[in-house]
Amino acid sequence: MRREIRLHRDHEHLTESVAGALEHDIGACIAARGICHLVLAGGQTPLPLFDLLADAYREKISWDRVHLFWGDERYLPYESPHSNYGVARDRLIRHLPIPAENVHPMPTDADNAEEDAAAYERLLRPLLGPRPRFDLILLGLGVDGHTASLFPDSRALIERRRWIMAVDSPVLPPKRLTMTLRLINGARNVHFLVVGRDKAEALQCAFGQRRESQPCPAKAVEPSRGNVIWWVDATAAEGL
Ligand code: 6PG
Numbered sequence: 001m002r003r004e005i006r007l008h009r010d011h012e013h014l015t016e017s018v019a020g021a022l023e024h025d026i027g028a029c030i031a032a033r034g035i036c037h038l039v040l041a042g043g044q045t046p047l048p049l050f051d052l053l054a055d056a057y058r059e060k061i062s063w064d065r066v067h068l069f070w071g072d073e074r075y076l077p078y079e080s081p082h083s084n085y086g087v088a089r090d091r092l093i094r095h096l097p098i099p100a101e102n103v104h105p106m107p108t109d110a111d112n113a114e115e116d117a118a119a120y121e122r123l124l125r126p127l128l129g130p131r132p133r134f135d136l137i138l139l140g141l142g143v144d145g146h147t148a149s150l151f152p153d154s155r156a157l158i159e160r161r162r163w164i165m166a167v168d169s170p171v172l173p174p175k176r177l178t179m180t181l182r183l184i185n186g187a188r189n190v191h192f193l194v195v196g197r198d199k200a201e202a203l204q205c206a207f208g209q210r211r212e213s214q215p216c217p218a219k220a221v222e223p224s225r226g227n228v229i230w231w232v233d234a235t236a237a238e239g240l
Pocket of ligand 1: 041042043044045046072073074084139140141142143146147148149
């Protein structure tokens, strides 16, 4: 695994650099394999990136060769303002020339999160094969060190077989679906997007600079055959 940190003075400059890197990486994936499997992050940090991709990068990327997935989802209707898919649909997807069949949101309509988690895994397995290897996974970092919906002390952190799990969240909304480390750590490239002073302690923890006992699920993202790039702004990186 190659791990790299790329420091930017602010969210805007970080977003511009990530967009440029995605254009390059997506192009390389398509050149090599004819398709790019891209996993989007939830939360607020990626929103300016979605806006930029939907505008300046609308024509720069061959979106018809890109398949979109989600690393986690709040177990809510897509119409909820807190739905990761719903927000990405409104801020990114509806502006792109991407076929509907290339967009794979996590289902949240079975009124049973475990059923929907299993359904998403059934969708992924024929697309990815027995050794899942996403081309690009975007992840955020929570102030408690979580990533996707892998929260401290979650049973999902020790799951070695399942790719998708329904989990309880210590922050609202209480029920989520998440990719497990088994799936995330098969990736070719993982990009963490971390902005804000409130993430400084979690970032130190992710880089092993806090007490050993302090849990930090993001630290377990270590793709054995992949690269991890930490895109951080100056305020989040203050403690490094
Ligand atoms: C979610 C996430 C979560 C998020 C972090 C950072 O559904 O909330 O996927 O892991 O990426 O909590 O969130 P912010 O970008 O809003 O700080």
